[in-house]
Amino acid sequence: MVAALAFALTSPTPVQSAGVLTPNGSPNEPLRLVDHHVQVTLNNGFARTEVTQSFYNPNPQDLEAVYRFPLPKSSSLSEVSLTLGEREIHGEVVEKSRARTIYEEEKKSGNDAGMAKKETFRAYEFRVTPVRAQQQTRLRLVYYQPLEIDTGVCRYLYPLEEGGTDDTAAASFWGTANSKLDGTFSADVEVKSAWPITSVRLPGFDSDAKTNKIADGHYKVQVERKNHPLTKDLVVYYRLEDNLPGRVEVIPFRASESGPGTFMMVVTPGLDLQPLSHGADYVFVLDTSGSMTAKLHTLAKGVSQVIGKMSSQDRFRVISFADRATDVTGWQEATPTNVERALQQIQNLRSAGSTNLYEGLSMAMQKLDADRATSVVLVTDGVTNTGILDPASFHQLVKSHDIRIFGFLMGNSANWPLMRTVCETSGGFYAGVSNDDDLLGQILQAKGKVLHECLHDAEFTINGVKTLNTTGNIPGKIYRGQQLVMFGQYEKGGDAELVLKARLTGEDKVYRTTFKFPETDLDNPEIERLWALDQIEQYELRANTGNLPQHEADNAILSLGLQYQLVTDQTSMVVLNDDAFARHGIDRQNQARTGAERAAHNVRQAAPAATNYRVDAAQPMTPHSAPSVAPPQRSYSDNSTNSTNSSGGSWFPKIGGGGGAISPQALLALALFSGLALLSLRRVSGVARQE
Amino acid sequence: MPHSTSEPMRPVLTSRSLPTIPGAGLALLIVAGTLALGLYPATTEAWQWQRGTGGVLPQPGHWQWLTSHITHWSWGHLIWDLVAFIILSFVCLRILPSRYPLALALAAALIPLEVRLLEPQFTSYRGLSGLDSALFGLVVAALWRTKAPLPRLLAALGTCGLVGKTGFELVTGTTLFAPAEPGLYLPVPSAHLTGFVAGLLAGLPMGWALTRPPAPCAPGSRNRFHLPAWPR
Numbered sequence: 035m036v037a038a039l040a041f042a043l044t045s046p047t048p049v050q051s052a053g054v055l056t057p058n059g060s061p062n063e064p065l066r067l068v069d070h071h072v073q074v075t076l077n078n079g080f081a082r083t084e085v086t087q088s089f090y091n092p093n094p095q096d097l098e099a100v101y102r103f104p105l106p107k108s109s110s111l112s113e114v115s116l117t118l119g120e121r122e123i124h125g126e127v128v129e130k131s132r133a134r135t136i137y138e139e140e141k142k143s144g145n146d147a148g149m150a151k152k153e154t155f156r157a158y159e160f161r162v163t164p165v166r167a168q169q170q171t172r173l174r175l176v177y178y179q180p181l182e183i184d185t186g187v188c189r190y191l192y193p194l195e196e197g198g199t200d201d202t203a204a205a206s207f208w209g210t211a212n213s214k215l216d217g218t219f220s221a222d223v224e225v226k227s228a229w230p231i232t233s234v235r236l237p238g239f240d241s242d243a244k245t246n247k248i249a250d251g252h253y254k255v256q257v258e259r260k261n262h263p264l265t266k267d268l269v270v271y272y273r274l275e276d277n278l279p280g281r282v283e284v285i286p287f288r289a290s291e292s293g294p295g296t297f298m299m300v301v302t303p304g305l306d307l308q309p310l311s312h313g314a315d316y317v318f319v320l321d322t323s324g325s326m327t328a329k330l331h332t333l334a335k336g337v338s339q340v341i342g343k344m345s346s347q348d349r350f351r352v353i354s355f356a357d358r359a360t361d362v363t364g365w366q367e368a369t370p371t372n373v374e375r376a377l378q379q380i381q382n383l384r385s386a387g388s389t390n391l392y393e394g395l396s397m398a399m400q401k402l403d404a405d406r407a408t409s410v411v412l413v414t415d416g417v418t419n420t421g422i423l424d425p426a427s428f429h430q431l432v433k434s435h436d437i438r439i440f441g442f443l444m445g446n447s448a449n450w451p452l453m454r455t456v457c458e459t460s461g462g463f464y465a466g467v468s469n470d471d472d473l474l475g476q477i478l479q480a481k482g483k484v485l486h487e488c489l490h491d492a493e494f495t496i497n498g499v500k501t502l503n504t505t506g507n508i509p510g511k512i513y514r515g516q517q518l519v520m521f522g523q524y525e526k527g528g529d530a531e532l533v534l535k536a537r538l539t540g541e542d543k544v545y546r547t548t549f550k551f552p553e554t555d556l557d558n559p560e561i562e563r564l565w566a567l568d569q570i571e572q573y574e575l576r577a578n579t580g581n582l583p584q585h586e587a588d589n590a591i592l593s594l595g596l597q598y599q600l601v602t603d604q605t606s607m608v609v610l611n612d613d614a615f616a617r618h619g620i621d622r623q624n625q626a627r628t629g630a631e632r633a634a635h636n637v638r639q640a641a642p643a644a645t646n647y648r649v650d651a652a653q654p655m656t657p658h659s660a661p662s663v664a665p666p667q668r669s670y671s672d673n674s675t676n677s678t679n680s681s682g683g684s685w686f687p688k689i690g691g692g693g694g695a696i697s698p699q700a701l702l703a704l705a706l707f708s709g710l711a712l713l714s715l716r717r718v719s720g721v722a723r724q725e
Numbered sequence: 726m727p728h729s730t731s732e733p734m735r736p737v738l739t740s741r742s743l744p745t746i747p748g749a750g751l752a753l754l755i756v757a758g759t760l761a762l763g764l765y766p767a768t769t770e771a772w773q774w775q776r777g778t779g780g781v782l783p784q785p786g787h788w789q790w791l792t793s794h795i796t797h798w799s800w801g802h803l804i805w806d807l808v809a810f811i812i813l814s815f816v817c818l819r820i821l822p823s824r825y826p827l828a829l830a831l832a833a834a835l836i837p838l839e840v841r842l843l844e845p846q847f848t849s850y851r852g853l854s855g856l857d858s859a860l861f862g863l864v865v866a867a868l869w870r871t872k873a874p875l876p877r878l879l880a881a882l883g884t885c886g887l888v889g890k891t892g893f894e895l896v897t898g899t900t901l902f903a904p905a906e907p908g909l910y911l912p913v914p915s916a917h918l919t920g921f922v923a924g925l926l927a928g929l930p931m932g933w934a935l936t937r938p939p940a941p942c943a944p945g946s947r948n949r950f951h952l953p954a955w956p957r
Binding site for chain 1: 805807812813815816820843857867872876883890
């Protein structure tokens, strides 16, 4: 995680830099980042991340610390505590401006206090006052995220790296970031899955990671680095076994029969989606703004790979954008000559300027052939900051064209709410790509989806039990390998029927299964916060697309944030001692909630295996196995004979070439041929000798 | 030593014959190198051929055009390639050992060149199977050179088999008899074809040998050999 620490002397300015920040001109020595520990638990479809960060104040006077890190995607910050000396104080969520007032009051009074707030899609910011002179203060925080598995591979990202966007305005206040860590960076990652895992991988941490396989679905990975700057994202991949069934998993939570229950439904379709044989058009819209300098080579390689894999029936076009958009290649048929020329042109791209995404996308919408399916592959790292910026305009632009947009966001500071608006409006999808990820693998995996049939007009309904506030990724299209995570509330327990209606190659399809919502289930209280966060994201999406007035969305988000104790754009968390909470009249809602969550977490940790929440085992909803990616157990990067090897390298195989491969059948034929060759030559030799 | 032609009789080869020794040494080196890189995958990427790391022609200092053949994408890729290499090396070293290094060198140089020029979509290359194809081509050449009907029939069948397989793969874009490792790497059928041609070229009679008929063993010779007696 990118840690940014500063002496906050004035009101904060949005900062995208990473590491220890010191205001320009500050006479004080920067606070030091000491140990940084992260504990990650991937279990039951969601991730729990607990971060402990210690600061040391080397100065002779007390100071305030500001600690920032990029916002992990779809994360619900639920718990913040501070350890000052021997005392630990905890946080409660209140309305944002009220939190600020309370914090300032406590700071002025010289009391111990902390505050956590969210800055749109960019970052969480933590303030701690005071960090005593020549003493350490420890900040602990916990957040939850839903896990998504794509084509059998789960990816978890703990952002440590600088976002690297073009937004340099903030640099005028903050000095150069220092990500140096004086002590140890350590991470304990525990993966528990109800389904067998073939391997766990942490690209880039291969030499520092120790992996232990506890059971088929249970791994523990330990990473430790000393005196190492916090400059690399921690990306964890785990891969499920091949040929697992298509399945529906429902994780419920209902505290009592008096109120509604909450559920997270994970649908992993097992559908026989066939490869498409007809040609298609692809537009590659590539960000070449200044911040892409370090990433352009990777980007060029990734796109080259995809273009190189096209069939001669396909057409492609490459557009680059920075301040202005440029049509790099025009429409080209994917012949070897055109491909070679395009690769040269891509490799010659240079980065400079700001990010005018709207113009890039607008150009991509031009010169489309109505008779051919067109997909747009959009790769960017940043925040659009030139030209049209309004998400609703993007929504209108995309909605007016029959195209699918697949977005890839490089780095940790990219505007993923905007990308979500753009991609979901078009029926495509978006994916975050860490700089330590494999862009090639990600794009090729996406292309694999595009090159297969997909379900259109997909719609889920639940009958038998009244459900409400159902949210989540319910797309119009379901692509091969895509896992769908949905949240909702249910009125009471009982038998329910889940129905998926969709169209496949013009034919109506109906998939259904039955399951039971429990009257009560206390095992996963975190589901409530995840549901609330999903609701919040839905409100943001609707506001972004102009379907909901902004003030209504803000009110709804405020209400959800307070009720479910989430740090949002409308709410912040204040960390005070018990007396101060009583003095300010703040109920300890979060204390009760975190207590229940911690207890449930401990129970799950103690259990030998993850609970299997599959509900359609008796009546599978979809008839086939869930698709999976290339078997990594055959890959060097996964030493299948030694399960303790976490290994490095990308999860996704580097698809670059190979000499073709020789199968056992081909080898048998070869051996037969060789034997016959030797025998025939021996016979000739014998004849020759006789002669 | 009596001989039916005016040319001096070449010594009959035995298992200790000179060309076999460097050939076998080379084969062992390749096998050892392949296994070593298999066991230390972290170094593999540095040894693979990478587009843009050198010019069109193989250059000293950019040895990846040579070393890429002993790098692989997976154990599945490596094992079968290696077993095929061992079998074909055994056959080649029995029948045409003097051309064995030539076939390997020619294929090692031509395959990355071909990938670079004709397969622009590939940014990297790994695998022994191109060299396997070269050895296969060498066997086919050796069979053809006997001028005997059965070996020539085998040579023709082998050629049809390989050309048919790679041709099918090139035309359809799918793989035939290839292990199921979708997404792990992309097959390069043209590399097989290039390797095969390189092996054929290496196995062709050269210069003096073009006009030279097969050299049967001298009547009454006490030399023991189990293989046809033609120039090796």
